[in-house]
Amino acid sequence: MDLTPLYLSLRIAGIATVIVFITGVFFARIITRSRFPGKRIIESLLMLPLVLPPTVVGFGLLYLFGNNGPIGTLLLEWFDFQVVFTWIGAVIAAIVVAFPLMYQSAAASFQKYDRNIENAARTMGASRWRIFWTISFPLAWPGLLAGLVLTFARALGEFGATLMIAGYIPNQTETIPLAIYFAVESGNRDVALFWVLSILIIGFAAILWLNWWSGRNILRFRSED
Amino acid sequence: MLFVDIQKKMPSFLLDVHFKVSSEIVVLFGPSGAGKTTILNCIAGLSQLDSGQISLNQREFHPHNKKPVPAAKRHVGYVFQDYALFPHMTVEKNIRYGLKDEQLLYQLVELMGINHLLDNYPHQISGGEKQRVALVRAFVTKPEALLLDEPFSSLDQQTKQECQHELLHLHKTWNIPMILVTHDEEEASKLGDRILKMDKGKLIL
Numbered sequence: 001m002d003l004t005p006l007y008l009s010l011r012i013a014g015i016a017t018v019i020v021f022i023t024g025v026f027f028a029r030i031i032t033r034s035r036f037p038g039k040r041i042i043e044s045l046l047m048l049p050l051v052l053p054p055t056v057v058g059f060g061l062l063y064l065f066g067n068n069g070p071i072g073t074l075l076l077e078w079f080d081f082q083v084v085f086t087w088i089g090a091v092i093a094a095i096v097v098a099f100p101l102m103y104q105s106a107a108a109s110f111q112k113y114d115r116n117i118e119n120a121a122r123t124m125g126a127s128r129w130r131i132f133w134t135i136s137f138p139l140a141w142p143g144l145l146a147g148l149v150l151t152f153a154r155a156l157g158e159f160g161a162t163l164m165i166a167g168y169i170p171n172q173t174e175t176i177p178l179a180i181y182f183a184v185e186s187g188n189r190d191v192a193l194f195w196v197l198s199i200l201i202i203g204f205a206a207i208l209w210l211n212w213w214s215g216r217n218i219l220r221f222r223s224e225d
Numbered sequence: 226m227l228f229v230d231i232q233k234k235m236p237s238f239l240l241d242v243h244f245k246v247s248s249e250i251v252v253l254f255g256p257s258g259a260g261k262t263t264i265l266n267c268i269a270g271l272s273q274l275d276s277g278q279i280s281l282n283q284r285e286f287h288p289h290n291k292k293p294v295p296a297a298k299r300h301v302g303y304v305f306q307d308y309a310l311f312p313h314m315t316v317e318k319n320i321r322y323g324l325k326d327e328q329l330l331y332q333l334v335e336l337m338g339i340n341h342l343l344d345n346y347p348h349q350i351s352g353g354e355k356q357r358v359a360l361v362r363a364f365v366t367k368p369e370a371l372l373l374d375e376p377f378s379s380l381d382q383q384t385k386q387e388c389q390h391e392l393l394h395l396h397k398t399w400n401i402p403m404i405l406v407t408h409d410e411e412e413a414s415k416l417g418d419r420i421l422k423m424d425k426g427k428l429i430l
Contacts, residue, residue, distance in 0.1 A: 116309040119271050122296040123303040124323025124366050134322075138313050 005179040013155035016094035024102030050100035058164025089166035094155035102147040109143025227402040230277040240426035246402040252417030260426040261406040270296030302368030308359040310347040317343040323366035353384035
């Protein structure tokens with residue numbers, strides 16, 4: 001059995017998760033703590049991929065990153081680099097579809113605890129940076145971790161947008177969901193079943209671990225309520 | 226000396242107060258929603274004024290044509306109504322967060338009798354103990370003024386009296402301007418060198 005789809009999927013989902021975690025936490029933090037005109041519009045735009053069919057996201061990405069698209073042209077001209085039909089395209093698709101999950105979890109986590117806890121730190125002379133790393137981040141961590149796991153799971157399972165921008169190229173863009181689809185298409189039911197079971201095990205293990213971890217964590221320092 | 230001159234538009238009234246506090250305990254007394262906590266937040270730098278000025282020991286917090294002095298640089302201690310202890314840190318880490326003087330920590334921990342709590346988390350200690358920790362945590366930052374927002378409201382009668390007594394003792398030692406917000410008349414007259422009554426954003430004479 002060729003395990004390339006597993007390695008590819010883990011690599012693509014892993015890279016996308018790191019990028020989505022950093023940007024999701026950053027935007028959630030900035031946007032939940034500020035008031036500006038058009039805030040609701042920006043938030044709605046950030047959440048949009050959650051309600052759109054992945055094919056619509058794929059179409060949008062193809063338009064932007066295609067060789068004649070606004071970003072695709074620049075990448076080709078400046079770096080002689082093409083996103084479409086590469087694993088990088090799959091990473092971009094995973095980032096876009098998984099971002100709203102991380103953003104939503106992070107935004108909720110940063111609003112969950114008492115604002116006066118941060119205010120107390122401010123009156124004690126702490127800088128914004130110190131408050132973020134010593135107060136906000138640790139207090140939001142259970143929700144951030146949930147977002148991280150959901151992001152990884154969503155990135156791992158991404159199919160529609162990935163197929164549209166990265167295509168199905170064995171050993172290059174063949175992630176597990178694509179491998180399942182094309183195995184079934186070509187009548188390789190055993191191969192399809194193998195990948196279905198693999199992704200079931202990975203997904204179940206991730207959620208089980210998250211539930212176990214958050215249960216333990218809630219007991220640790222949320223029991224004052 | 227703390228000078229307070231605040232004008233700020235609130236949802237249903239205009240907050241407009243002017244008073245000064247020397248090294249005394251001034252009590253802001255009035256019904257809920259009168260604007261008492263907003264005054265404390267403005268002094269601490271957690272809320273902004275529409276106009277006015279706040280100065281502490283000749284330091285203006287709203288210098289002309291410049292940004293207001295941030296909360297972190299005001300040297301104003303604040304004890305919140307629900308204490309706002311950091312739930313993920315032990316009592317010792319809570320106290321050390323803004324610590325300026327190691328000696329002061331031992332002195333205050335001893336004075337307030339919270340030695341045995343240092344390794345506990347906030348959810349493991351009682352309301353009165355949280356109150357003491359919050360006071361020590363505010364004092365170890367060496368504040369030039371201290372704000373207390375209904376600090377005793379959730380304590381039982383006996384603990385409340387003990388904590389009030391400790392606060393008076395601390396004030397005697399530190400001798401800094403303190404503003405205490407309460408809607409408990411007995412507490413106001415017991416702790417306040419001066420009582421400022423408030424209603425709908427104004428001081429009532």
